[in-house]
Amino acid sequence: MLANDRVKTYLLQARYGIEKESHRVDLAGNLAKTDHPKSITLKDDHPYIQRDFAETQMELITPVTETIEDLFHYLAAIHDVAYRSMEDNEMLWPLSMPPQLPEKEEDIVIAKLENVENVRYRQSLADSYGRRKQMVSGIHFNFEFGEELIEALLSSQSEQKNYQQFKTEIYLKVARNYLHYRWFVTYFYGASPRSEKNFFREDFLHEAVRSIRNSTFGYTNSDDVEVSYSSIQNYISDLSLMVKRGLLSEEKEFYGAVRLRGGHQVADLEDHGVQYIEMRNIDLNPFETYGISFEQVEFLHLFLLYLLWKDEGYDSDEWVKTGDYYNGIVALEHPLAHTQFEIEAQQIIDEMEHLADTLDLPVSDTLFVHLREMLLDPSKTLAGRLYKESEKSSQAEVARSIAKENHEKSWAKPYQLAGFTDMELSTQIVMFDAIQQGIQVEILDRQDQFLKLKLKEHIEYVKNGNMTSRDNYVSTLIMENKTVTKKILHQHGFHVPKGEEFQSIEPALRSFNLFSSKPFVVKPKTTNYGIGISIFKEGADYEDYKKALTLAFKEDSSVLIEEFINGTEYRFFVLNDKVLAVLLRVPANIKGDGKHSIQALVDQKNRDPLRGRDHRTPLEIIELGELENLMLKTQGYEIDSVPAEGEIIYLRENSNISTGGDSIDVTDQIPDDYKKIAVDAVATLGVKICGIDLIIEHTEVPATDKNAYGIIEANFNPSMYMHVYPYKGQSRRLTKHVIDYLFPELLQS
C-alpha cells in the first residue's frame, strides 16, 4: 500500500512539534535560585516558554511545523529567546537527569504559576511521586501524518471507508508498535546513564545504565496504571477508570511513552478521532544545543513509517506489555554493553533501510551508517558517549561545560535570532521580542519578511518589521514619492529643500541658471543608498551639472534637483506621534592612538562583533578600498600612516552605515522643538511608523528660526536595528515599542 504511486507522493508529508524541558542553572551548574525570567511574559499559557514542574524547569515548546527544517528553526529561536531572557549568569542544564538537588526535598521550588489549579496539580504530583522524580526532563515529540497521505492510504484499500476511523486505526497501530519496539529508541538515544546527588534518596543503581529516565526508576506511573491501546474506546475508558480509582489525579498524569492526541481532553478523542501522537520517551541529547538532532527527528519519522508498515502481534495488549518489558531491560543495560536485542536491532535496521529504498524516501545518507556504527559499538550511542566523556571528569562537569558552550553561543551575536539569521535583522529582533512576549509568530513568507503575529484572537500581519496595519496605504505611497512628500510638507509650512523634478535631461539642462549659483543636489527620484547622487556645495559649472544629470538619469527616469541644505543629518524614528530615537550617522572613521597605523586601527575597529557584511550585523566592516584610499590621500595620509592620539580620520564622505559608518544614538541630546518638528511632519503625512531625516545646522538654534532645518525625506520602512544596536550611545528597543503599539493589550495586562 505504501509503495502505491498515489501514496508515495505524500509519504513524507507530516507535521511535527517538540516540547523540551531543561533546568536553569548557574554558571557552576547548580540549580538556579532565581525565579523564571521576568522579561518573558509570565503567562501560564505562553505559547513557547513555560515552566514545567519546578520554577527552574523551563519548558520550550515549538509550534507545529510541516518540515523538520522549520521545527529546528523554531527550536533554535526559542532557545535563543530563553537564553537571552535569563540573567546572563544562568544557563540551561543539557541532561535529562537534573543537576545536584537540594538536600531537603521541600527546597525544590514548585513552579510559581498564575493559575491556582496549575499549582495544585503540581503539588499533587509532588505528593504522589516526590519532588525529586518530577525534576527529570526530556523531550516530547509530537507527530502527525499528512492529511493527503491518510487520504491516499484510505483510497488505496477497501476495508475501511470512514476517514476518521481509518486515521485512528493507523495511529493505534503505530502507537502499539512504537510501544513494542521502543527499546530500539532507548538503545540508540537513551541518554540518562547516571543521576546526580540527591536524586535518589538511596542510590539503587550502582552502575551506569542507558536511560534511568526510561527505566522503572524513571518517570513512570505506578504499576497499577494499565491503559489499553487496543481501541480508542478502551484507551479512553481505561484512562477514565484510572482517574476514578484515584491512581491518576488527572488524565494528563498518564505517563505512557505514547499518548494519543486529538481535541482538548482525552474524551474528545471519541468525537475527533486521533489527530496525532505524542512520543514521550526521548531523553535530552546532551551533545545537541537543542536537545535533539536533526538526524534523530528524521529517524523518528522513518521509524514511525516503518511501524506503520510493520506487522504487529495478534494480542495488542500483550504486544504493548512485551514492549514495556523489553524496554525495561535495554534501559538498564550498561551504556557500553552490547544490547541483548542486537540481532533484532540489526533486522530492524535492515528492514528500515529496505523500506526507505523501496519507497524512494530521501533519507540522509549517514542515518543507517550511524545506526549500524552505534549498534556495533555501544560507546557511540548517546549514553555510551556521555558515560565515556564523564569518565575524564564527571557527568556534572561534562554537562556544565556543554551548557557553558551553548550559553556563550547564544550571547555571541545578541542581535541575531538563531534559526532565522537569513532574515533581515530588524525582523529577527521583532520576532525575538514577540516570542518573549508570548505572541505566536508564524512566517508567512520568509524571503519577503512577512510575519503573522497572534496574541489570543488578535492577529497582526507585519512585513519588514515595521510595515503594519497601523499605517494607511496612501501615506506610504506619499513617502515613496519624494516630490509628493516635499509638496505636501511644503504646503503645510515645513521647510523642505526647494527643487524641481525632471523627466528628461534637456529641460533639466535648460534650468541650469535656476540652480548653478547656489548649493544644490542632483538625485534620482526613487533610488536609495545614495546611488547616483551628486552634491554641489558651492554651485556648479555647466559641465559638472551635465555630468551629474547624466549620472542620475542612469538610475531613474525622474531626477530631482534640490537646494542643498547645510548642516548635520539626523534620523528621527517616530512611532505613533512620539520620537523614540534620534540617530546620527558618521562616515567610516578611525581615531588615532599615536601608535597604530590606519590599517591596524581599521582592523581593530572591524573586530567589533557588531560589524559584519551585507546587513547581517548592525554595523558594516570598514573597507580600505579605492574610495577610502583616495579620501586618505586628499588628507595627506597613506594606510600605513600613524595618526596622532585622539585624531579622528574620516575614510568616506558619505555617512551610510552600509559603507562602514558609525551609528550614534543622540536621542537625549536633541532639543524638543526639533522633535516636535519631526512628529508634526510625520503626522502631516498621516504616518504612524516613520523614519524622517532632518538636516539641522545648529541644534541650539530654535527650530522656528528661518531655515533652521530642512526635511530631506520620510521613510516608510525605516531600519530599526541600527537604533537597537548603535555603535555608540543608548540602545533603543524600537521593536518592542512596535509590538506594544500593535498589541496594546500587552501593556494593559
Add this chain to the structure above:
Amino acid sequence: MLANDRVKTYLLQARYGIEKESHRVDLAGNLAKTDHPKSITLKDDHPYIQRDFAETQMELITPVTETIEDLFHYLAAIHDVAYRSMEDNEMLWPLSMPPQLPEKEEDIVIAKLENVENVRYRQSLADSYGRRKQMVSGIHFNFEFGEELIEALLSSQSEQKNYQQFKTEIYLKVARNYLHYRWFVTYFYGASPRSEKNFFREDFLHEAVRSIRNSTFGYTNSDDVEVSYSSIQNYISDLSLMVKRGLLSEEKEFYGAVRLRGGHQVADLEDHGVQYIEMRNIDLNPFETYGISFEQVEFLHLFLLYLLWKDEGYDSDEWVKTGDYYNGIVALEHPLAHTQFEIEAQQIIDEMEHLADTLDLPVSDTLFVHLREMLLDPSKTLAGRLYKESEKSSQAEVARSIAKENHEKSWAKPYQLAGFTDMELSTQIVMFDAIQQGIQVEILDRQDQFLKLKLKEHIEYVKNGNMTSRDNYVSTLIMENKTVTKKILHQHGFHVPKGEEFQSIEPALRSFNLFSSKPFVVKPKTTNYGIGISIFKEGADYEDYKKALTLAFKEDSSVLIEEFINGTEYRFFVLNDKVLAVLLRVPANIKGDGKHSIQALVDQKNRDPLRGRDHRTPLEIIELGELENLMLKTQGYEIDSVPAEGEIIYLRENSNISTGGDSIDVTDQIPDDYKKIAVDAVATLGVKICGIDLIIEHTEVPATDKNAYGIIEANFNPSMYMHVYPYKGQSRRLTKHVIDYLFPELLQS
C-alpha cells in the same frame, strides 16, 4: 533691471487663474429654460462651477496654476465636467454677447443660489443695470508674478527696501499701464461685434463694432464711479467712497478693467499689499473651445511684462483716463476697419518683440507673426473673423454651430476628462466626479496618478484612483504577495487553489508527481497580465511541465504551481464591505450574422468608441494577429469565413480586456451568497477597496458547497473604468462611490 541675470532666470515665473462665464442654451441656441444641473453640487462656493448673474450663466473657474499648460488642462477638464453634467441637449453659448433674450426682462431668471445675500445682490444689480446688461459674459484673467521674480527685482534696485510695498508698486504700475494701453487688447481680441435680439431696448448701434462689451454700451459702472490707481490708499478710499455714496452697492460691483487683489476684501489690501491683478476686459473667443487661446494667455503674460518695463505717464489718474478714452474709440471701430492707433500698435509690437529677444523669453514663434497679420488685416482679428463668418448666415447661427461642435466633442469620449487624457482612465473618471462634487483636485504627480482632493478643510490623497488612506498598509502588502494572500484566506476557511511556491526550478521539477495528474496552473508569483502563465486542464507530462516552469521563471524568481479550478472567473469589486459591481470578462469574440466575414465583423466591433489602444479606452481593439488566426484555425475558420447568424466565435483563449475581451456587468445576476464570500474574504484581508477574483463553476449551486468556488487573487488597485464603462450591462460608477467613501460629508449635506 529685467535683463539682470538674477532677474532673467525668474521672468516667466507666474501664477494664472481664469474665470469664464457662458450661458447654457438648448440645441437651437436659445437660452436654456432648465435649472443649473443637479449633478453638480449646488453650492454657491463650488470651486469650479458656479452660476454668475443668471441661472443659465455658468461660471467656470480654474484653480491657480503655475504654468499656462496647467491652466488649459483645468479649463478643458472643467468644461468637460460642465458639459457632461448638463442635459445632453444643452450646450454652452460661445459668445460674450448673450443669445436672443426674452421679450420681458423679468423672464430672465436670476441665479437660484443657496445664500439669500447672494440672490439679493443680484437683484440689486438687476435694479441698477437691468437684467439684460448682466447677461453679457466674458473672461477674467488673474495674474501673479512669481515670488522669486519679485524678490530678484527687489534686490536689484535700492530705492525700495520693503518687499510688500515694492510688490504693490509693481502691480500698480502694471495696472495703470494696462488701463492705458488696453485698447491694444481690444483691437486684437475684442469679440463682441453685435448683440442679439432683445439685448438693447433700442438698438443704438447700427453697425457692428469690435467689442460692445468693452465699449460704453457694455458692462460698465455709471460714469460717476471714479477710482484712482495712483496709490493703494487712494484705490481703497475711492472704492469705499463710491459705496458710501451709493454709486456701488458693494465694492465687488466695481467693473474696472483691472482689479487689484489681495486678501478677502478690498480693505485687506492695506495689510496684505496687492497679491495679484484681475484683468476683466477679455471677451470670449468664440473660435476656442475654452473661450481663450493658449497664444492669448502667452500674449497677456508678455504684455504684462512689457507694461512692467514700459514707462508710464507722469499723472497717473490722467494716464488711466486717457486709456479709457482710447479704448472707447477702438471698441467702437468697425470690425473690418483699420484702427486709428495702427502706428502706436505697430510700435508696441516692435517693442514687445525686442523685449522678448533681449530677455531671451521663449515666446512661441507665431505670436508676433499673428499680431502683425491682424494689425495689417483687421478681418483676422477675432471681431473681424466673427463678423465675416456671420455674413454668410448670422452671428447667432455661427455661435450655434460652434456650440454644437464643442458639445459633440465633449460627449464623443465620455470616459475621458479633457486636459488629462494622458492619465489613467480610472483617475480621469475620479477627477471628473470630484470636480462635479465641488472637491478641489490638485495633481501632486501626474505620471504617478497622485491626486490631492480637498473639500473645505478635509484633505484626502489618492493614487491610481483607488489607493487611499482608507486602506491599511500591510493589507496591501498581503495582496501583493499571492502566497501570503492564499495562506491567510485558507487559514480563515476560504477555498483557494492548493499550491506551492518555488524559488528555483529544481525542487519544482522534483515535485512533478504532486501536480502531474490533476488540473493545475504554473505562474510567476508577482507578474500580472497573464504573462508567463501556463494552464494544464488535464494534467501534464514531464516535458510540458518543465517548459511551463522555464517560462514562468523567466518572469519572476518565485513561481507558484496551483491547483486549477474549473468554472468562470468573476471580478467582484468590494468597497467598505459591500459588493458594488461584479464583472465577467469574456475572451475577444464576434457574433456571426450570416452575411459578413470574420474580418468585417471584427472591424465593425472595433468601431465602438469604447475600443481603443493602450488602456486609453475602456475596451481594446480586437487584433487579428497570429494567436487569433491560430485560434480560428483550430475551430475550422479563416478570417474570410462568414459565420452563421447568431454564432459566437472566440478569437482568444484568455479573457483579458487588454487583448480585446468584452466586459459584462453581472452584478444583479450573481447570488448573494457569493457576494458574501467576496465581502468576507476581503474583510479577512483587512481591505476596504478591493477587486477580488472568484472562480465559480455554477452560480446556482450554494457557495457553501464543497469546492463551489475558488479565490484566485485579491487586487489592491482594481481597475474601476471597466465597471463604469462595460461592454454590456449596467454601468457602475465606482469612482463616485470611492469619493463618497472618502468624503462621507458629501452624503450628509
